[in-house]
Amino acid sequence: MLQHPDHYRDLLVLFSVVIALLSCFSALDLAERLIRESRGHKFIFMLSCFLGTGMWSMHFIGMRAMRTEMTLAYDLPLLLLSLLVPIAASYALFLLFSSPFTRSRFFLAFGGVLFSGGLVIMHYCGILSMKFYGDYEQSLLSILTSFAFALVVPVIAYFYNPGWIAGPYNMFTLKKVLLVLVLTACLSGSHYAAMAGVSFSNTSAFNYTGTVPLLPDSLLGVLLGGSFLLIVTLVLILLYRDRQRVLFSASFNEQRYTALFESSPDMVLCIDPARKKVISSNPSLQHMTGYQKEELSDYNSILCTPKDKATLKEAVKRAVDGYSSKLELEIRLKDGGTMICSTTVFPLVHDTQKLVYLVAEDITAFIQFQQQLIVAKEAAESADRMKSEFLTTMSHEIRTPLNGIIGINQLLTEDIDNQELQELLRLQYNSSQALLSVINDVLDFSRLDSDGLKLQNEVFPLQVLLGECSNLFEATAKEKGLELKLGIAANVPEMVSGDSVRIRQILVNLIGNAVKFTPGGMVSVEVAYSGSQAGEGEYTFKIKDTGIGISPDKLPLLFQPFTQLDAAHNRHYPGTGLGLAICRKLVELMSGRIKIESEPGRGTEVIFCLTLQSGDKNCSGERENSLAATQPLETEAV
Structure with missing residues (x-):
């Protein structure tokens, strides 16, 4: 029997396509919720039953749309198998979508192949479940075409992108609608492409004598009608829940806004700049300024002092253009007083209406x-x-x-x-x-x-200066039985440019402290250099002793002027407490840095770094004599 358009009931064809459309839409919406939120197996099974039943209903309604002019019945076991197969295939696909670990292209494409295979098996199980007297023929081209339509599902699954649902949830996005239309066209096309190659020939009246239970054609129509009602009911439930969610969100946002607006300790004023009208004001503004909403018709002149009036106008104008502003305003109160406020002016666009909010915090006391x-x-x-x-x-x-x-x-x-x-x-x-x-x-x-000390810049022999500073304390060190060591790195330049008097003062202070606070053991002075021999470089001075040491919690006090860790009048170590304070200020004045590392009973190490310019060696002899003639600088240690 040849097939042509007159062999289909148009209303049933349209009905089957609507079933497919509703099923795909509801399944995609529920699948998006499945990906966005962690759902259990019960939800996945419910989703699979819904999509599988929808596809099964679309298939059999499409089959019933064909005018066969034969008495039909259906093999009940095969009919049930044709229903279970798409449910199982849908479950496999949604199970892969539910886990982030299986949401890769390979797994999703594999799930799409299972789903497409399930639909094809459902179709031919449905054909085989039909019981009638006659011959059934299927063209090879229609089989291949139906397979080609069904393979669209694994292709879409393969190209799934998490960015599709990156934004907030929306039931009717353009991308979702287009995807529903494509899936509906392909799944419906798969069914009708297969049916286009089918031919039936009626040979005699139907008289079934087998033992397998049959389902009458009329009862199948009832089941299909029930499936349709189930799908429509679920779609309506989804739409209702989505509307309830939107209404709840809107109600919650309104309650939150009202709570913030009414309970805010800051003054809030909402104005319509186009109509120059006050829309609302919160109780804080009325309480703090004394003005009621009705009295603020000309808010700019009433609230602002003349000097701030233009500033507020400009801020409101910027808000109308979509920009926020932060400014300080002096607000006039109803009783004649003034209040200084930190005011934020920002826009609110509602449909076609542009409103401006002013939120002011009283900072008069501040x-x-x-x-x-x-x-x-x-x-x-x-x-x-x-x-x-x-x-x-x-x-x-x-x-x-x-x-x-x-x-x-x-x-x-x-x-x-x-x-x-x-x-x-x-x-x-x-x-x-x-x-x-x-x-x-x-x-x-x-x-x-008082920043009254000015540094001098002159070329001097650094190594000679270090030797003189060390020799200054040699006699004292011998009396106490201390070993005084001077170590100068081989790459330290002979001549440097800087303030030799102040560098000498720093070294004398630090070496003197080390000798004074070390009852026995050793005091070492080391100098290292990093940089070029002819240019600028960093000099690191280390003065280390094996003395009494200092507790770590007291180290920050050492650079405070007139500070002695032993503050008693009969303290063992005399001094004014100015030495280290002067050293720190001199080092900082030379753009250097200084630090102290110490542990009680294990000694102290003072490290300071200076950036100095290498000097001219020709000045060595003259400057050496000058330093030798200079009287040793006596300075009080800490």
């Missing part, structure tokens, strides 16, 4: 506190300058007569031969020198503290 801090800071800086000036003046005033005392002491020492008086003069000289050292430290610290 601004007043800030002004008080500025005044206090200026007062403290002024007091600090006065202190430094006072110390500088007093140091000069005391040092002048003290130098006179030292000079007279030296003259008396030359003229007096009495040994007892010589001893007294020696004690007086040492005391005067110690006092002069303290005064020099105070003077240096005052000048450093």
Whole structure:
């Protein structure tokens, strides 16, 4: 029997395509939820039953659309098998989609092949389940064409991209709609391509004598109608739940906005710049300013002082253009007072209406506190300058007569031969020198503290300077039984350019501290260099001792002026506590860095680094004589 368009019932054909469309749409929507959220096997089984039943219903409605003019019945076991096969194939595909570990192209393509194979098996099981007297013929071309349509599913599964669902969930995205249409066309096309190659010939009246139970054609129609109702019901449930989700989200957002708006301690004002009208204001604004919503018709003139009026207008204009602003405004209160507010102005686009929000936080107390801090800071800086000036003046005033005392002491020492008086003069000289050292430290610290000390730049022999600093403490070290070592790396340049007096002062302070706080053992001075011999390089100075050491929690105190870790009046180690403070300031003034590493009972290591320029060797002899002639710099240690 030849097949042509008149052999199909158009209404049933359309009905089968609608069933396929609804099934594909619902399955894709549920599959997206399956991927977005972790779901169990029950959900996957329900999803598989839904898609499998939809495809099965589409297939048999399509078969019933053909006018065969024969009495039909269906083999019940084969009919049930044709229903179970697409459900099982759908379950396999969705199971692979459910796990991130099997959501690769290979696995998904394999699942797509299983699904397509299941549909083809369903189709031919359905054909074989038909019982009638007649001949059944199927063309090879129709079989191959139906296979080709079915293979679209593994192709789509292979090209699955997680970016398809990267955005927020939406039931009706363009991509989803297009995918549903493609799947519907291909799955329906697979069925009708196979049916196009089918021919039946009726030979006699149907009289079944087998033992396998048969399902009458009329009862199959009832089952198919029930399947259709099931699919439509599920689609309606999905649409209803999606609408409920949207309504719940909108209600929640509205409640959240209302809670933030009404309960916010900040003042919130919503305006419509086009109509120049206040839409809403929260209780905080009414409470803090005293104005009600009805009184704020001209909010710009009422709330803002004249100097801030133009600023607010400009911020509102920027908000209308889609830009946010942050500004400080002085707001006028209803009782005549003022309030300083940190105000954020931002837009809100609702449909075609553009609104502008103003959120203002009262920072009056903060601004007043800030002004008080500025005044206090200026007062403290002024007091600090006065202190430094006072110390500088007093140091000069005391040092002048003290130098006179030292000079007279030296003259008396030359003229007096009495040994007892010589001893007294020696004690007086040492005391005067110690006092002069303290005064020099105070003077240096005052000048450093007030940025009054200027560095000198001159070429000098660094190795000679290091030797002199080390020799200065040789006698003291021998008296205490200490080994004083000086180590200079071979690549350290002979001549460098810098302030030799201040570098000498740093070294004398640090070596003196190491000798003073080391009762026995060793004090070492090491110098390393990294850089070129003719250019600029970094010099690393390390002064290490095996002395009493310092607790790590007290290390930050060492660079504080007038700080002694042993603060008792009868402390064992005397000093003003200015030495390390001066060293740190001098190193920082030379753009260097200094640090201290120490452990109690294991000694201390002071490391400071300076970046210096290599000098001219021709100046070596002249500068060496100059350094030799320079009187050793006495300075008070910590």
